Amino acid sequence: MKTASxxxxxxxxxxxxxxxxxxxxxxxxGYDIVAVDLPGAPFEDLPTLTEGGPSIETVNGDVSSDQDWARVISVCRDRFGRLDVLFNNAGIEGALGSMLDYPLAEFDRVMAINVRGVFLGMRHAVELMRETGGGSIINNASNMGVKGSANIIGYSASKHAVVGLTRSAAIELAPTIRVNAVCPSPTNTRMMWDMHDRVAADTTDDEFERAFTATTPMGRFAEADEIAEAALFLAGSGASFITGAILPVDGGNTAG
Ligand SMILES: NC(=O)c1ccc[n+]([C@@H]2O[C@H](COP(=O)([O-])OP(=O)(O)OC[C@H]3O[C@@H](n4cnc5c(N)ncnc54)[C@H](O)[C@@H]3O)[C@@H](O)[C@H]2O)c1
Known part of the structure; x- marks a missing residue:
């Protein structure tokens, strides 16, 4: 084991x-990264690194698996010898449609990835973070974590649970580990465009974005970079007295 600088x-x-x-x-x-995604995930889009700069260790794992989390932490410990930040970001949207037809197995899958995955990540991260002086955990919730919505009940319930996990862990892990959540509104990624293809394929991209942002004062999807920037802020010393915060990154979507 080496201790990363x-x-x-x-x-x-x-x-x-x-x-x-x-x-x-x-x-x-300037962070070294342990990048986690499912087996077979296309890691080829990761940024090109410069010699002498930060490095990235990739790990194939499922965030809903306790064993996979143990492996992620052990890779982090062996490769870098410390842990400062956990961005619990992985999540799925699951089934779309009425709660009356929502498949039970899908409800359990959404809960396993979006809720158990975040819970396990936090629990596994604590020991190594404490050993190396503390840290910051950022959980990716959603605007659907603070308000309801028709036809996406499993996702919305799971993201409300992420808010609860964040607040409870923030209280328990203070003062050495800060725990916060970001709550993005619809963001320009696969998740939204798959939803377009699944439930609104007859609308243009513009019509779809307008429909999904009609109640967002800033009137557009977020960009992935804008959510990443908020997570980076919560990770760093600029947020040194912020814990238990549920930060909207939503163009005002939840302001009204
Ligand atoms: N895109 C949006 O509109 C939006 C809005 C609010 C919140 N979010 C949240 O942001 C997070 C990221 O979403 P995104 O839009 O980038 O989605 P995405 O589908 O583009 O990327 C999600 C990544 O997570 C990985 N993943 C899925 N299940 C996993 C598992 N069990 N273990 C490990 N990795 C897994 C996928 O392979 C994928 O690479 C999610 O938690 C999502 O709920 C997204």
């Missing part, structure tokens, strides 16, 4: 979307 961040769901954007921003900010 740089801060180290574990980022889940790192192969695509918001996780991939976060890897880019954290590398730019």
């Amino acid at each position: 740089r801060p180290v961040a574990i980022i889940t769901g790192a192969a695509r979307g918001i996780g991939l954007a976060a890897v880019g921003r954290f590398v730019e900010a």
